[in-house]
Ligand SMILES: Cc1cc2nc3c(=O)[nH]c(=O)nc-3n(C[C@H](O)[C@H](O)[C@H](O)COP(=O)(O)OP(=O)(O)OC[C@H]3O[C@@H](n4cnc5c(N)ncnc54)[C@H](O)[C@@H]3O)c2cc1C
């Protein structure tokens with residue numbers, strides 16, 4: 001351990017902004033980072049949370065549309081050690097969820113360093129430590145920091161960056177073009193012809209919202225999609241699937257879900273929504289493609305208020321041309337084309353994470369790498385997956401931490417003058 005402190009002192013000679021962190025550095029203050037921090041707190045392990053935005057849960061506070069509600073019942077979305085308040089509805093709104101996360105951070109005294117974007121993190125083989133470089137922004141001023149720590153927890157999310165597709169002529173299109181992450185409400189699209197590119201949960205819900213605000217949406221479906229009812233006979237479809245999976249193999253649960261979907265929603269193929277050949281749960285597990293939980297969009301498709309259109313060929317002179325040759329006037333475009341992980345852009349590591357920014361080992365092994373590296377919230381299992389990762393990570397680090405602090409107490413007291421952490 002003495003060597004470690006010597007390394008920090010050496011760095012300090014060159015830069016006043018090199019900071020030794022007692023315990024792990026957690027990158028990201030979304031639900032995953034907060035859950036990990038809270039679980040570490042319970043284990044008595046100090047930590048440091050770094051967040052590029054100026055608030056916790058920036059995806060929910062800054063990049064989500066107004067009408068957003070959790071699609072799954074609340075018991076599947078709460079984080080460890082703090083249930084949702086009893087008066088929350090079955091499907092909490094965005095505001096409920098943000099309020100809950102704020103009180104979560106407060107309860108567990110999680111105080112991230114905001115406006116600090118991690119630019120690079122690498123493992124130093126010689127010292128056995130992580131070196132995490134950030135740029136902190138304060139108004140127009142920027143400063144650089146380097147954190148040195150024993151453990152690194154990646155909590156930057158599966159949806160860190162927007163996917164912007166390359167479509168011929170889109171750059172020259174004169175109308176508004178926004179990504180779903182910038183969309184707040186259909187209010188500003190009233191009376192406009194809007195092309196929504198993508199038919200995942202975002203594309204479906206934004207099309208519905210546009211429709212409810214008297215815009216005319218056309219939703220682009222370029223391949224296939226599983227649409228399931230959010231509830232079947234008053235029971236959450238997700239909950240039913242979780243229950244069935246305890247007794248029945250996945251392929252059979254998939255078949256049952258499709259029969260139920262057919263009973264509740266009818267045949268959607270005649271409206272242009274083709275189902276993939278693999279079942280919804282298999283597809284989610286193998287390709288990470290989330291099934292859409294319908295909350296009213298299908299009714300609007302059936303009534304013709306939302307048009308389903310094929311893949312776009314190009315944009316020309318305020319017009320969109322589809323691959324089937326049809327053309328349509330268009331005033332605005334909403335790209336509901338999804339998100340991606342940003343891990344490869346800052347984590348210098350090629351063993352644990354693959355090029356797509358997700359851990360190489362599939363669930364349930366994708367939470368722990370070598371050299372004190374951890375990942376939380378990358379199992380494509382939403383908030384419940386993040387909670388389960390967080391608990392495993394905290395327990396793992398906690399065990400080592402307790403062992404080492406016991407040993408350290410027995411030896412001479414090390415002097416940690418420069419330590420900054422949350423404890
Ligand atoms: C519109 C929408 C609705 C969703 N609804 C649900 C739902 O109902 N139920 C569900 O289970 N899941 C839902 N999801 C999935 C959702 O992303 C997760 O459940 C949840 O937000 C994941 O939390 P996270 O902390 O892993 O990631 P995020 O919430 O994305 O948080 C990651 C944090 O890391 C920060 N960060 C990223 N890069 C850096 C960096 N380099 N340096 C510092 N900080 C960084 C980001 O600013 C962000 O605050 C939804 C996703 C979207 C897009």
Ligand SMILES: NC(=O)c1ccc[n+]([C@@H]2O[C@H](COP(=O)([O-])OP(=O)(O)OC[C@H]3O[C@@H](n4cnc5c(N)ncnc54)[C@H](OP(=O)(O)O)[C@@H]3O)[C@@H](O)[C@H]2O)c1
Pocket residue numbers: 068069070071072159165166180197198199200201202203205220221222223224290311312336337338339
């Ligand atoms: N309330 C909620 O719970 C809620 C609401 C919204 C989102 N979410 C979650 O947030 C995550 C992201 O969802 P999302 O809907 O934003 O993204 P997504 O599920 O990744 O869907 C992206 C969609 O865009 C399409 N697409 C991508 N590039 C395209 C192109 N060039 N041309 C045409 N279509 C293109 C995809 O089609 P292909 O299938 O052909 O690739 C797909 O239909 C998911 O986990 C989702 O469940 C949850």
